[in-house]
Amino acid sequence: MKHFLTLADLNPETMRAILDLAVQIKQEWQAEESKPYLKNKILGMIFQKPSLRTRVSFDVAMLHLGGNGLYLSPSEIQLGKRESVADVARVVSRYVNVVMARVFSHYDVVELAKYATVPVINGLSDYAHPCQGMADFLTIFEHKGGFKGRKLAYLGDGNNVSTSLLFGAALLGMDFTIATPKGYELHPAVWAIGERIAAQTGAKVTATYDATEAATDADVIYTDTWTSMGQEEEAQRRREVFPPYRVDDHQLEHAKDDVIVMHCLPAHRGEEITDAVADGSHSVLFDQAENRLHAQKAVLVWVMDAV
């Protein structure tokens, strides 16, 4: 059984194979020759948190692939409250062919995978956002043509999105630098995994507290919200600490002339990114959002062995 819970579960060959599949599936879609790789298959989509991109892109992906998506809202399943995560996994596996879950605690998606008899895809947890990562590296590949020797600089919170970027960059041999405020670094256990993978591929992975140092000579500058879903009570404190990590025109001046700017969205314009940058000539924000569709089709086809 294949699950897709964190990019760190993949090896470099598998990471590249899924990206290659995403490129192929996107080309088929652009040529209006989408193939029904998942004909009559049903994806159960369990959500504990709100979503625009994840919900719509998975739903549309299943329709394009010849199957269907079933949206299960936070109030319906009440994962772990109305019944145990293990029982939800056992029951839902009897109805659907593959599950995608967006959860608060990563342990819940691990527990779902443990007890499900169908593949489980992590649609965001507090630990990682691997579907976003896949779409992001597809976007970088399209704009930069490759990964080795290119620098991805992430400015902001050491969170689920930056964890997946570290793992993905390490797998692909891309250099990765993260600049965070003190107290908001990536967890040492995350670094240990990132460094282990990077040692295999030759990627350079580094951390700093200096946003300008990170942005200097970057090929890609990436940011995300300062306050992730589930951390709302910390929002005010974070607004005080994070402004030096805002992606604005001043930061872009330190990067390469052809730098691309990325954000997983939703953006908090005026906080982690300015309007001028989000809507400027370096921004690829909406290519990224579109690529959720293509990358997730590849993830779905891969976990289902449907190539």
Ligand code: CP
């Ligand atoms: N980037 C992302 O996962 O967006 P949603 O929260 O809207 O799904």
Ligand code: NVA
């Ligand atoms: N880090 C953000 C990503 C949202 C797509 C969060 O977890 O809320």
